[in-house]
Amino acid sequence: MTHSPATPSAVASGAAARLRVSGLSTSFATEAGRIHSVSDVSFVIEPGKTLALVGESGSGKSVTSLSLMGLHARTSHAEVGGQAIFVKRNGEAVDLLALKESDKRELRGNEIAMIFQEPMTSLNPVLTVGEQIAESARLHLGMDRRTAHAHARRMLELVEIPAAGQRVNEYPHQLSGGMRQRVMIAQAMACNPTLLIADEPTTALDVTIQAQILALMGRLQKETGMSILFVTHNLGVVAQYADAVAVMYAGRIVESASVHALFAEPQHPYTRGLLACLPGVARRNALAQGLHGKPVLKAIPGQVASPLAPPPGCAFAPRCDRASADCDRQVPKLVATGEARLTRCLQYVERVAA
Numbered sequence: 001m002t003h004s005p006a007t008p009s010a011v012a013s014g015a016a017a018r019l020r021v022s023g024l025s026t027s028f029a030t031e032a033g034r035i036h037s038v039s040d041v042s043f044v045i046e047p048g049k050t051l052a053l054v055g056e057s058g059s060g061k062s063v064t065s066l067s068l069m070g071l072h073a074r075t076s077h078a079e080v081g082g083q084a085i086f087v088k089r090n091g092e093a094v095d096l097l098a099l100k101e102s103d104k105r106e107l108r109g110n111e112i113a114m115i116f117q118e119p120m121t122s123l124n125p126v127l128t129v130g131e132q133i134a135e136s137a138r139l140h141l142g143m144d145r146r147t148a149h150a151h152a153r154r155m156l157e158l159v160e161i162p163a164a165g166q167r168v169n170e171y172p173h174q175l176s177g178g179m180r181q182r183v184m185i186a187q188a189m190a191c192n193p194t195l196l197i198a199d200e201p202t203t204a205l206d207v208t209i210q211a212q213i214l215a216l217m218g219r220l221q222k223e224t225g226m227s228i229l230f231v232t233h234n235l236g237v238v239a240q241y242a243d244a245v246a247v248m249y250a251g252r253i254v255e256s257a258s259v260h261a262l263f264a265e266p267q268h269p270y271t272r273g274l275l276a277c278l279p280g281v282a283r284r285n286a287l288a289q290g291l292h293g294k295p296v297l298k299a300i301p302g303q304v305a306s307p308l309a310p311p312p313g314c315a316f317a318p319r320c321d322r323a324s325a326d327c328d329r330q331v332p333k334l335v336a337t338g339e340a341r342l343t344r345c346l347q348y349v350e351r352v353a354a
């Protein structure tokens with residue numbers, strides 16, 4: 001394990017944190033060399049709040065969430081450094097990155113649950129949905145078979161699956177995509193997690209179903225007080241469902257702020273570019289419209305730097321219309337630029353230092 005120097009915590013408001021990630025870095029050994037997919041990522045998620053991790057494809061969002069859960073394939077030769085302090089239900093603080101595998105397994109599916117974009121890759125095709133939900137209840141809550149089955153049915157009702165008594169005995173392939181995503185959420189909620197990591201959970205669904213699933217997650221969050229780390233590339237979803245947002249570019253967080261502050265006054269040139277790429281109406285109405293405005297990230301001219309050969313300075317500099325020669329020399333630090341706001345741009349480093 002490597003350890004990066006401490007950096008300021010993103011979107012820190014002084015409130016107690018459910019999860020405080022500091023200096024998370026992940027690299028993979030590949031035939032072409034070591035790939036640094038995530039570098040020095042820091043953020044805070046408060047109890048009952050949602051932090052959206054947003055960025056273009058390949059920016060390191062999924063690697064960040066998988067690193068927190070210790071879910072990289074052994075064959076990827078992942079090296080993960082930094083700290084991720086998670087506060088358990090009983091108030092005990094543990095570093096997720098330093099836990100033994102058995103302790104990690106105990107937390108996963110119990111205090112921390114995860115849902116992904118494609119439920120078919122996570123659900124077991126040869127078990128009924130009821131058996132799968134019941135299995136985690138038996139494992140983590142110590143329920144006997146009969147109680148766990150009843151619990152599974154209650155969970156399907158909780159996620160508003162009609163005819164739950166019948167569905168509980170069906171196999172994943174018998175359900176629609178939206179229903180399968182509800183089953184994943186039911187499975188995730190079966191042990192009443194305090195942190196839900198949702199990696200693009202609605203991207204594969206059509207807009208109406210997306211809205212229903214996101215509304216369901218919002219309701220469950222209100223009822224249970226769980227925190228959510230929401231990985232997405234959809235700014236509309238961010239605007240409508242998150243409290244705070246961290247924007248990733250080429251493996252680093254380049255800006256973090258409350259959702260309102262970020263949409264009202266984006267600071268980093270990359271964030272400004274992302275928002276400028278949105279259609280005018282969608283941008284103006286993003287906070288109000290959310291999902292129905294469909295403001296999905298659009299391409300900014302130029303290409304994302306290769307993680308195999310990152311530029312020595314700011315990775316966004318080659319695409320940035322405000323870059324100066326200094327930007328190519330050093331990676332800017334993430335600096336506090338306002339209340340619960342951080343930006344990684346030389347312009348702000350200089351402004352804060354002045």
Ligand SMILES: Nc1ncnc2c1ncn2[C@@H]1O[C@H](COP(=O)(O)OP(=O)(O)OP(=O)(O)O)[C@@H](O)[C@H]1O
Pocket residue numbers: 028030035037055056057058059060061062063064076233307
């Ligand atoms: N196991 C691995 N081995 C080598 N490189 C990897 C591995 N997993 C991810 N990467 C690389 O790390 C970078 C970040 O990938 P990641 O999947 O986190 O991006 P993302 O922001 O989640 O993108 P998307 O929205 O497309 O899922 C990419 O360049 C990817 O190719």
